[in-house]
Amino acid sequence: MSGARAAALLAAAADLGREGPDKLFLDLLDRARRADPSLSCLRRCVDVLHETGRGPLAADMLTAIPDWMMGPDGPDCGWSAKMREGYGLSAPGDPAGQLILSFCFPPFAESAGYVMAKRLADMDAPADIISNDMSGRSRLDTGFYTAIRPLIGQHLVLNCENRPASAASCRDFAEGAVAALASRRFGREEYERVYSRSMWPQSHFAAALMKRQGRAGCWTAEFSDPCRLDIFGQESRAANDDGWIETSGLADELRQRGFPVPAGRSLLYWCEYLAFCLADEIVFTNPNQRDAMLTQDYPSDVLARAVACARIAPHPLPAPDLIAAAPPSARPDDGLHPARIGYFGHANPRRGGAEILDALAALPMEIRAAIRFHIFGRQSAEFCDAVTGLGVAALIRAEEALPYLEAFSRMREMDYLLIGDTKRAERFEKNPYLPSKYADYLAAGRPLIALVEPGSILSEARLPEGSYRVRLKETEGLAEVLGTIVEERFLPLEAGSLTSCIVQ
DSSP: OHHHHHHHHHHHHHHHOTTSOHHHHHHHHHHHHHHOOSHHHHHHHHHHHHHTTOHHHHHHHHTTSOSEEEETTEEEOHHHHHHHHHTTOOOSOOOOSEEEEOSSOTTBOOHHHHHHHHHHHHSSSOEEEEEEOOTTTSOBOHHHHHHHGGGEEEEEEEOOOOOTTOHHHHHHHHHHHHHHHHTTSSSOSSEEEEEEEESSTHHHHHHHHHHHTTOEEEEEEEESSOSSBOTTSOBOOOBOOHHHHHHTSHHHHHHHTTOOOOSSOBHHHHHHHHHHHHOSEEEESSHHHHHHHTTSSSOHHHHHHHHHHEEEOOOOOOOHHHHHTSOOOOOOOSOOSOEEEEEESOBOGGGTHHHHHHHHHHSOHHHHTTEEEEEESOBOHHHHHHHHHHTOGGGEEEEOOOOHHHHHHHHTTOSEEEEEOOOOOTTOSSOOOOOTHHHHHHHHTOOEEEEEOTTSHHHHSOOOTTOEEEETTOHHHHHHHHHHHHHHHSTTSOTTOHHHHOOO
16 A cells, blocks of 8 residues: 555656656655655656656665665666666676675664664775665665765665564575575675674575585674574574575585584574584674573584684774764753653663653652653553553653664754663573664763663673663662752752743
Protein backbone atom coordinates (compact mmCIF):
# COMPACT_ATOMS: atom_id res chain seq x y z
CA MET A 1 0.00 0.00 0.00
CA SER A 2 2.84 2.39 0.84
CA GLY A 3 4.44 1.65 -2.54
CA ALA A 4 1.20 2.46 -4.35
CA ARG A 5 0.84 5.73 -2.46
CA ALA A 6 4.43 6.70 -3.25
CA ALA A 7 3.91 5.86 -6.92
CA ALA A 8 0.83 8.09 -7.03
CA LEU A 9 2.70 10.99 -5.43
CA LEU A 10 5.61 10.61 -7.85
CA ALA A 11 3.20 10.49 -10.79
CA ALA A 12 1.63 13.73 -9.56
CA ALA A 13 5.10 15.30 -9.34
CA ALA A 14 5.89 14.17 -12.87
CA ASP A 15 2.60 15.62 -14.11
CA LEU A 16 3.62 19.03 -12.77
CA GLY A 17 6.41 18.97 -15.34
CA ARG A 18 9.14 21.54 -15.73
CA GLU A 19 6.91 24.52 -15.03
CA GLY A 20 5.35 23.27 -11.79
CA PRO A 21 6.07 25.18 -8.57
CA ASP A 22 9.26 23.87 -7.00
CA LYS A 23 7.80 23.98 -3.49
CA LEU A 24 4.83 21.78 -4.41
CA PHE A 25 7.03 19.51 -6.50
CA LEU A 26 9.54 18.92 -3.69
CA ASP A 27 6.73 18.42 -1.18
CA LEU A 28 5.33 15.62 -3.35
CA LEU A 29 8.74 13.96 -3.56
CA ASP A 30 9.23 14.26 0.20
CA ARG A 31 5.82 12.72 0.87
CA ALA A 32 6.61 9.88 -1.55
CA ARG A 33 9.88 9.15 0.26
CA ARG A 34 8.12 9.11 3.62
CA ALA A 35 5.44 6.78 2.27
CA ASP A 36 8.02 4.41 0.80
CA PRO A 37 11.47 4.85 2.44
CA SER A 38 13.25 2.51 0.05
CA LEU A 39 16.17 2.64 -2.38
CA SER A 40 13.86 1.93 -5.30
CA CYS A 41 11.70 4.94 -4.39
CA LEU A 42 14.81 7.09 -4.03
CA ARG A 43 15.93 6.05 -7.50
CA ARG A 44 12.50 6.83 -8.90
CA CYS A 45 12.72 10.31 -7.31
CA VAL A 46 15.96 10.90 -9.23
CA ASP A 47 14.24 9.75 -12.42
CA VAL A 48 11.40 12.23 -11.88
CA LEU A 49 13.82 15.06 -11.13
CA HIS A 50 15.68 14.18 -14.32
CA GLU A 51 12.52 13.97 -16.41
CA THR A 52 11.35 17.40 -15.24
CA GLY A 53 14.66 19.14 -15.88
CA ARG A 54 15.74 19.59 -12.26
CA GLY A 55 19.30 18.44 -12.84
CA PRO A 56 21.10 19.94 -9.81
CA LEU A 57 18.56 18.41 -7.42
CA ALA A 58 18.86 15.05 -9.18
CA ALA A 59 22.65 15.17 -8.95
CA ASP A 60 22.50 15.92 -5.22
CA MET A 61 20.13 13.06 -4.55
CA LEU A 62 22.23 10.73 -6.65
CA THR A 63 25.13 11.01 -4.19
CA ALA A 64 22.92 9.50 -1.47
CA ILE A 65 22.30 6.24 -3.37
CA PRO A 66 24.75 3.30 -3.61
CA ASP A 67 25.84 2.86 -7.22
CA TRP A 68 25.78 -0.92 -7.44
CA MET A 69 22.71 -3.14 -7.11
CA MET A 70 22.57 -6.92 -7.45
CA GLY A 71 20.47 -7.81 -10.47
CA PRO A 72 19.50 -11.16 -12.01
CA ASP A 73 22.71 -11.15 -14.07
CA GLY A 74 25.01 -10.01 -11.27
CA PRO A 75 26.26 -6.65 -9.99
CA ASP A 76 24.98 -3.75 -12.04
CA CYS A 77 25.72 -0.02 -11.92
CA GLY A 78 24.24 0.87 -15.30
CA TRP A 79 21.49 3.13 -13.96
CA SER A 80 23.89 5.04 -11.72
CA ALA A 81 26.57 5.38 -14.41
CA LYS A 82 24.03 6.70 -16.92
CA MET A 83 22.67 9.26 -14.46
CA ARG A 84 26.13 10.37 -13.36
CA GLU A 85 27.25 10.85 -16.95
CA GLY A 86 24.15 12.90 -17.65
CA TYR A 87 25.04 15.37 -14.90
CA GLY A 88 28.75 15.53 -15.51
CA LEU A 89 29.54 13.63 -12.31
CA SER A 90 32.45 11.25 -11.99
CA ALA A 91 31.82 7.59 -12.72
CA PRO A 92 31.13 5.19 -9.82
CA GLY A 93 34.21 4.87 -7.62
CA ASP A 94 37.19 2.70 -8.42
CA PRO A 95 37.67 -0.54 -6.46
CA ALA A 96 39.37 -0.17 -3.09
CA GLY A 97 41.99 -2.48 -1.64
CA GLN A 98 39.83 -3.71 1.23
CA LEU A 99 36.26 -4.94 1.56
CA ILE A 100 33.68 -4.44 4.32
CA LEU A 101 30.89 -6.97 4.63
CA SER A 102 28.13 -5.34 6.66
CA PHE A 103 24.63 -6.70 6.13
CA CYS A 104 23.28 -3.46 7.56
CA PHE A 105 25.01 -0.31 6.35
CA PRO A 106 24.03 3.27 5.42
CA PRO A 107 22.06 4.77 3.82
CA PHE A 108 19.85 2.69 6.14
CA ALA A 109 19.40 4.09 9.65
CA GLU A 110 20.48 1.26 11.93
CA SER A 111 22.89 1.43 14.89
CA ALA A 112 24.91 -1.49 13.53
CA GLY A 113 25.45 0.27 10.22
CA TYR A 114 26.35 3.58 11.85
CA VAL A 115 29.03 1.89 13.97
CA MET A 116 30.52 0.11 10.96
CA ALA A 117 30.59 3.38 9.02
CA LYS A 118 32.42 5.10 11.88
CA ARG A 119 34.83 2.14 11.95
CA LEU A 120 35.44 2.75 8.23
CA ALA A 121 36.34 6.37 9.00
CA ASP A 122 39.08 5.10 11.35
CA MET A 123 40.64 2.90 8.67
CA ASP A 124 43.70 4.06 6.80
CA ALA A 125 42.15 3.82 3.33
CA PRO A 126 38.77 3.68 1.56
CA ALA A 127 36.91 0.37 1.39
CA ASP A 128 34.47 -1.33 -0.91
CA ILE A 129 31.17 -2.26 0.74
CA ILE A 130 28.77 -5.16 0.29
CA SER A 131 25.58 -4.68 2.30
CA ASN A 132 21.90 -5.55 2.07
CA ASP A 133 18.81 -3.63 0.98
CA MET A 134 17.03 -2.96 4.29
CA SER A 135 14.04 -1.28 2.62
CA GLY A 136 10.85 -2.04 4.50
CA ARG A 137 12.69 -2.51 7.78
CA SER A 138 14.80 0.61 8.27
CA ARG A 139 14.48 4.29 7.45
CA LEU A 140 16.88 5.96 5.02
CA ASP A 141 19.49 8.42 6.28
CA THR A 142 20.72 10.02 3.08
CA GLY A 143 22.55 12.87 4.81
CA PHE A 144 24.80 10.48 6.72
CA TYR A 145 25.52 8.44 3.60
CA THR A 146 26.48 11.54 1.63
CA ALA A 147 28.87 12.52 4.44
CA ILE A 148 30.71 9.16 4.36
CA ARG A 149 30.57 8.72 0.58
CA PRO A 150 34.22 9.85 0.05
CA LEU A 151 35.34 6.90 2.23
CA ILE A 152 33.70 4.34 -0.06
CA GLY A 153 35.21 2.84 -3.19
CA GLN A 154 32.39 0.76 -4.62
CA HIS A 155 29.21 -0.15 -2.79
CA LEU A 156 27.06 -3.12 -3.78
CA VAL A 157 23.61 -3.70 -2.27
CA LEU A 158 22.22 -7.24 -2.23
CA ASN A 159 18.55 -8.14 -1.80
CA CYS A 160 18.28 -10.81 0.91
CA GLU A 161 15.62 -11.46 3.53
CA ASN A 162 15.79 -8.87 6.35
CA ARG A 163 15.62 -11.22 9.32
CA PRO A 164 18.57 -11.32 11.74
CA ALA A 165 18.37 -15.00 12.71
CA SER A 166 17.55 -16.51 9.33
CA ALA A 167 19.69 -19.35 7.97
CA ALA A 168 18.34 -18.71 4.46
CA SER A 169 19.34 -15.04 4.66
CA CYS A 170 22.84 -15.94 5.91
CA ARG A 171 23.25 -18.40 3.04
CA ASP A 172 21.91 -16.00 0.41
CA PHE A 173 24.03 -13.08 1.58
CA ALA A 174 27.17 -15.22 1.67
CA GLU A 175 26.57 -16.72 -1.76
CA GLY A 176 25.54 -13.36 -3.23
CA ALA A 177 28.69 -11.66 -1.97
CA VAL A 178 30.91 -14.44 -3.35
CA ALA A 179 29.04 -14.42 -6.67
CA ALA A 180 29.63 -10.66 -6.96
CA LEU A 181 33.39 -11.13 -6.63
CA ALA A 182 33.39 -14.13 -8.97
CA SER A 183 31.53 -12.12 -11.62
CA ARG A 184 34.54 -9.80 -12.10
CA ARG A 185 32.05 -6.96 -12.46
CA PHE A 186 32.34 -5.52 -8.95
CA GLY A 187 35.44 -4.46 -7.08
CA ARG A 188 37.99 -7.23 -7.16
CA GLU A 189 37.90 -11.00 -7.38
CA GLU A 190 39.65 -11.18 -4.02
CA TYR A 191 40.71 -8.77 -1.29
CA GLU A 192 43.83 -8.65 0.80
CA ARG A 193 41.74 -7.52 3.76
CA VAL A 194 38.09 -8.29 4.54
CA TYR A 195 36.28 -6.84 7.56
CA SER A 196 32.91 -8.13 8.78
CA ARG A 197 30.81 -7.11 11.76
CA SER A 198 27.87 -8.51 13.62
CA MET A 199 25.25 -7.54 14.48
CA TRP A 200 24.03 -8.85 11.82
CA PRO A 201 25.30 -12.46 11.64
CA GLN A 202 25.01 -12.63 7.83
CA SER A 203 28.22 -10.61 7.55
CA HIS A 204 30.38 -13.29 9.23
CA PHE A 205 28.90 -16.10 7.14
CA ALA A 206 29.80 -14.20 3.97
CA ALA A 207 33.35 -13.52 5.18
CA ALA A 208 33.83 -17.18 6.18
CA LEU A 209 32.75 -18.33 2.72
CA MET A 210 35.14 -15.86 1.08
CA LYS A 211 37.91 -17.15 3.32
CA ARG A 212 37.11 -20.72 2.28
CA GLN A 213 37.25 -19.80 -1.41
CA GLY A 214 40.54 -17.92 -1.15
CA ARG A 215 38.92 -14.53 -1.80
CA ALA A 216 39.82 -13.05 1.61
CA GLY A 217 43.43 -12.65 2.65
CA CYS A 218 43.21 -11.33 6.22
CA TRP A 219 39.72 -11.63 7.70
CA THR A 220 38.83 -9.40 10.67
CA ALA A 221 35.59 -10.37 12.42
CA GLU A 222 34.08 -7.87 14.87
CA PHE A 223 31.41 -8.71 17.44
CA SER A 224 29.28 -5.89 18.82
CA ASP A 225 27.69 -8.10 21.50
CA PRO A 226 27.53 -11.80 22.37
CA CYS A 227 25.63 -13.64 19.62
CA ARG A 228 24.65 -17.13 20.75
CA LEU A 229 23.51 -15.85 24.18
CA ASP A 230 20.84 -13.15 24.27
CA ILE A 231 20.55 -10.33 26.83
CA PHE A 232 18.77 -12.75 29.19
CA GLY A 233 21.69 -15.18 28.96
CA GLN A 234 19.60 -17.70 27.02
CA GLU A 235 20.92 -19.77 24.14
CA SER A 236 19.60 -18.76 20.73
CA ARG A 237 17.16 -21.23 19.22
CA ALA A 238 17.49 -19.99 15.65
CA ALA A 239 18.01 -23.06 13.48
CA ASN A 240 21.17 -23.41 11.43
CA ASP A 241 21.31 -25.02 7.99
CA ASP A 242 23.84 -27.79 8.68
CA GLY A 243 23.42 -29.07 5.13
CA TRP A 244 24.66 -25.76 3.70
CA ILE A 245 27.69 -25.81 6.01
CA GLU A 246 28.61 -29.08 4.24
CA THR A 247 27.74 -28.14 0.65
CA SER A 248 29.39 -24.72 0.89
CA GLY A 249 32.74 -26.28 1.75
CA LEU A 250 32.90 -24.64 5.17
CA ALA A 251 32.73 -28.01 6.91
CA ASP A 252 35.70 -29.28 4.88
CA GLU A 253 37.62 -26.10 5.69
CA LEU A 254 37.10 -26.71 9.40
CA ARG A 255 38.15 -30.35 9.14
CA GLN A 256 41.28 -29.44 7.20
CA ARG A 257 42.23 -27.10 10.05
CA GLY A 258 41.62 -29.83 12.61
CA PHE A 259 38.40 -28.42 14.07
CA PRO A 260 35.21 -30.44 14.66
CA VAL A 261 31.99 -29.78 12.74
CA PRO A 262 29.25 -29.68 15.38
CA ALA A 263 25.71 -30.72 14.46
CA GLY A 264 22.44 -29.40 15.81
CA ARG A 265 23.82 -26.10 17.09
CA SER A 266 22.07 -22.79 16.55
CA LEU A 267 22.67 -20.32 13.74
CA LEU A 268 24.20 -17.79 16.16
CA TYR A 269 26.45 -20.48 17.64
CA TRP A 270 27.79 -20.93 14.12
CA CYS A 271 28.18 -17.17 13.68
CA GLU A 272 30.66 -17.19 16.56
CA TYR A 273 32.17 -20.59 15.76
CA LEU A 274 33.13 -19.78 12.17
CA ALA A 275 34.87 -16.58 13.24
CA PHE A 276 36.68 -18.28 16.14
CA CYS A 277 37.96 -21.01 13.80
CA LEU A 278 38.69 -19.08 10.59
CA ALA A 279 39.12 -15.33 11.21
CA ASP A 280 42.66 -13.97 11.34
CA GLU A 281 41.67 -11.28 13.82
CA ILE A 282 38.69 -11.12 16.20
CA VAL A 283 37.57 -7.75 17.54
CA PHE A 284 35.57 -7.28 20.72
CA THR A 285 34.30 -3.89 21.86
CA ASN A 286 35.16 -4.38 25.54
CA PRO A 287 36.99 -6.93 27.74
CA ASN A 288 33.84 -8.11 29.54
CA GLN A 289 32.31 -9.04 26.19
CA ARG A 290 35.48 -10.87 25.16
CA ASP A 291 35.60 -12.82 28.42
CA ALA A 292 31.90 -13.74 28.24
CA MET A 293 32.25 -15.08 24.70
CA LEU A 294 35.58 -16.85 25.13
CA THR A 295 34.59 -18.83 28.23
CA GLN A 296 31.72 -20.71 26.59
CA ASP A 297 31.61 -24.43 25.81
CA TYR A 298 33.60 -24.42 22.58
CA PRO A 299 36.40 -26.96 22.03
CA SER A 300 39.54 -25.95 23.90
CA ASP A 301 41.64 -25.59 20.74
CA VAL A 302 39.01 -23.32 19.17
CA LEU A 303 38.98 -21.09 22.25
CA ALA A 304 42.78 -21.03 22.36
CA ARG A 305 42.90 -19.89 18.74
CA ALA A 306 40.26 -17.21 19.34
CA VAL A 307 42.09 -15.89 22.40
CA ALA A 308 45.30 -15.63 20.37
CA CYS A 309 43.51 -13.69 17.61
CA ALA A 310 41.52 -11.38 19.88
CA ARG A 311 41.89 -7.66 20.41
CA ILE A 312 39.76 -4.94 22.00
CA ALA A 313 38.55 -1.95 19.97
CA PRO A 314 35.96 0.23 21.73
CA HIS A 315 33.06 1.61 19.75
CA PRO A 316 34.50 4.34 17.50
CA LEU A 317 33.80 8.01 18.06
CA PRO A 318 32.52 9.94 15.05
CA ALA A 319 35.41 11.34 13.02
CA PRO A 320 35.96 15.14 12.93
CA ASP A 321 34.71 15.37 9.33
CA LEU A 322 31.49 13.64 10.35
CA ILE A 323 31.00 15.94 13.33
CA ALA A 324 31.59 18.94 11.06
CA ALA A 325 28.80 17.71 8.76
CA ALA A 326 26.21 17.85 11.58
CA PRO A 327 23.82 20.83 11.57
CA PRO A 328 24.72 23.62 14.01
CA SER A 329 23.26 23.21 17.47
CA ALA A 330 20.80 25.75 18.86
CA ARG A 331 21.67 25.74 22.52
CA PRO A 332 20.17 28.61 24.56
CA ASP A 333 22.51 29.87 27.26
CA ASP A 334 20.13 32.09 29.24
CA GLY A 335 19.31 29.34 31.73
CA LEU A 336 15.61 30.15 31.57
CA HIS A 337 14.45 26.73 30.52
CA PRO A 338 13.93 23.38 32.22
CA ALA A 339 16.95 21.12 32.64
CA ARG A 340 16.91 19.02 29.48
CA ILE A 341 17.86 15.38 29.89
CA GLY A 342 18.17 13.62 26.54
CA TYR A 343 17.95 9.96 25.65
CA PHE A 344 18.60 8.81 22.08
CA GLY A 345 17.38 5.34 21.22
CA HIS A 346 14.70 2.82 22.05
CA ALA A 347 13.14 3.69 25.43
CA ASN A 348 13.73 0.33 27.07
CA PRO A 349 13.09 -0.37 30.76
CA ARG A 350 16.14 -2.68 30.71
CA ARG A 351 18.40 0.32 30.05
CA GLY A 352 17.30 2.75 32.72
CA GLY A 353 13.88 3.70 31.39
CA ALA A 354 12.08 2.51 34.51
CA GLU A 355 14.52 4.22 36.88
CA ILE A 356 14.26 7.67 35.32
CA LEU A 357 10.46 7.58 35.36
CA ASP A 358 10.34 6.39 38.98
CA ALA A 359 12.82 9.10 39.97
CA LEU A 360 10.81 11.83 38.25
CA ALA A 361 7.67 10.64 40.00
CA ALA A 362 9.45 10.77 43.37
CA LEU A 363 10.47 14.43 43.04
CA PRO A 364 8.60 17.32 44.71
CA MET A 365 6.42 19.21 42.27
CA GLU A 366 8.60 22.33 42.32
CA ILE A 367 11.64 20.25 41.28
CA ARG A 368 9.69 18.41 38.58
CA ALA A 369 8.76 21.75 37.03
CA ALA A 370 12.40 22.36 36.20
CA ILE A 371 13.04 19.10 34.31
CA ARG A 372 12.14 17.80 30.87
CA PHE A 373 13.06 14.31 29.72
CA HIS A 374 13.54 14.27 25.93
CA ILE A 375 13.35 10.91 24.15
CA PHE A 376 14.41 10.55 20.53
CA GLY A 377 13.34 7.09 19.44
CA ARG A 378 10.68 4.44 19.76
CA GLN A 379 8.95 4.03 23.12
CA SER A 380 7.89 0.53 24.14
CA ALA A 381 4.31 -0.08 25.29
CA GLU A 382 5.66 -0.91 28.74
CA PHE A 383 7.45 2.44 28.89
CA CYS A 384 4.36 4.39 27.76
CA ASP A 385 2.18 2.63 30.32
CA ALA A 386 4.66 3.58 33.04
CA VAL A 387 4.62 7.25 31.94
CA THR A 388 0.84 7.35 32.25
CA GLY A 389 0.68 5.33 35.44
CA LEU A 390 3.25 7.44 37.27
CA GLY A 391 1.67 10.73 36.21
CA VAL A 392 4.82 12.17 34.62
CA ALA A 393 3.55 12.66 31.06
CA ALA A 394 3.91 16.46 31.35
CA LEU A 395 7.67 16.03 31.85
CA ILE A 396 8.23 13.86 28.78
CA ARG A 397 9.04 15.18 25.31
CA ALA A 398 8.99 12.29 22.85
CA GLU A 399 10.07 12.47 19.21
CA GLU A 400 10.77 9.93 16.51
CA ALA A 401 14.35 8.76 16.03
CA LEU A 402 16.34 11.35 14.08
CA PRO A 403 18.86 10.88 11.27
CA TYR A 404 22.35 10.49 12.74
CA LEU A 405 23.71 13.97 12.06
CA GLU A 406 20.55 15.67 13.31
CA ALA A 407 20.57 13.47 16.41
CA PHE A 408 24.18 14.40 17.11
CA SER A 409 23.30 18.08 16.85
CA ARG A 410 20.41 17.62 19.30
CA MET A 411 22.68 15.76 21.71
CA ARG A 412 24.79 18.90 22.00
CA GLU A 413 21.68 20.91 22.88
CA MET A 414 20.88 18.80 25.95
CA ASP A 415 22.00 19.73 29.47
CA TYR A 416 22.57 16.05 30.30
CA LEU A 417 22.46 12.81 28.35
CA LEU A 418 21.07 9.64 29.93
CA ILE A 419 22.79 6.32 29.37
CA GLY A 420 22.21 3.04 31.15
CA ASP A 421 23.69 -0.41 31.39
CA THR A 422 21.63 -3.29 30.08
CA LYS A 423 20.64 -5.29 33.14
CA ARG A 424 23.02 -8.24 33.42
CA ALA A 425 21.71 -11.77 33.15
CA GLU A 426 22.90 -14.10 35.91
CA ARG A 427 24.69 -16.27 33.38
CA PHE A 428 27.20 -13.48 32.71
CA GLU A 429 29.82 -13.09 35.43
CA LYS A 430 30.30 -9.45 34.39
CA ASN A 431 28.09 -7.22 32.28
CA PRO A 432 29.29 -7.69 28.66
CA TYR A 433 27.36 -4.77 27.18
CA LEU A 434 28.33 -1.17 26.52
CA PRO A 435 25.83 0.83 24.44
CA SER A 436 27.34 2.13 21.21
CA LYS A 437 25.73 5.52 21.91
CA TYR A 438 28.35 6.01 24.65
CA ALA A 439 30.86 6.97 21.93
CA ASP A 440 28.45 9.49 20.37
CA TYR A 441 27.64 10.95 23.78
CA LEU A 442 31.34 11.43 24.50
CA ALA A 443 31.83 13.20 21.17
CA ALA A 444 28.83 15.45 21.88
CA GLY A 445 30.67 16.74 24.95
CA ARG A 446 27.67 16.97 27.28
CA PRO A 447 27.70 15.62 30.86
CA LEU A 448 26.10 12.21 31.36
CA ILE A 449 23.78 10.63 33.86
CA ALA A 450 25.03 7.04 33.77
CA LEU A 451 22.97 4.27 35.37
CA VAL A 452 25.42 1.47 36.02
CA GLU A 453 25.87 -1.99 37.42
CA PRO A 454 28.94 -2.64 39.61
CA GLY A 455 31.77 -4.08 37.55
CA SER A 456 30.33 -3.06 34.18
CA ILE A 457 32.41 -1.23 31.59
CA LEU A 458 30.21 1.84 31.97
CA SER A 459 30.70 1.84 35.76
CA GLU A 460 34.43 2.43 35.22
CA ALA A 461 34.45 4.34 31.92
CA ARG A 462 35.60 7.91 31.49
CA LEU A 463 32.73 10.39 31.75
CA PRO A 464 32.69 14.08 30.77
CA GLU A 465 33.14 16.69 33.45
CA GLY A 466 29.99 17.33 35.46
CA SER A 467 28.62 13.81 34.92
CA TYR A 468 26.87 11.66 37.50
CA ARG A 469 27.07 7.91 38.00
CA VAL A 470 24.18 6.15 39.76
CA ARG A 471 23.60 2.46 40.40
CA LEU A 472 20.82 0.82 38.42
CA LYS A 473 17.61 0.33 40.45
CA GLU A 474 18.59 3.04 42.96
CA THR A 475 15.63 5.32 42.32
CA GLU A 476 16.29 7.37 45.43
CA GLY A 477 19.87 8.08 44.37
CA LEU A 478 18.77 9.12 40.89
CA ALA A 479 16.07 11.40 42.30
CA GLU A 480 18.74 13.01 44.48
CA VAL A 481 20.91 13.62 41.40
CA LEU A 482 18.00 15.21 39.55
CA GLY A 483 17.31 17.44 42.53
CA THR A 484 20.96 18.47 42.68
CA ILE A 485 20.94 19.34 38.99
CA VAL A 486 17.93 21.60 39.43
CA GLU A 487 19.38 23.29 42.52
CA GLU A 488 22.69 23.97 40.77
CA ARG A 489 21.00 25.37 37.66
CA PHE A 490 18.71 27.74 39.56
CA LEU A 491 20.80 28.48 42.66
CA PRO A 492 21.05 32.24 41.88
CA LEU A 493 17.25 32.60 41.77
CA GLU A 494 15.30 33.95 44.68
CA ALA A 495 13.18 31.54 46.70
CA GLY A 496 9.79 30.97 45.14
CA SER A 497 10.83 32.15 41.67
CA LEU A 498 11.74 28.72 40.30
CA THR A 499 8.53 27.83 38.53
CA SER A 500 7.75 31.30 37.22
CA CYS A 501 11.09 31.66 35.41
CA ILE A 502 10.87 28.40 33.48
CA VAL A 503 10.26 28.72 29.75
CA GLN A 504 7.92 25.84 28.90
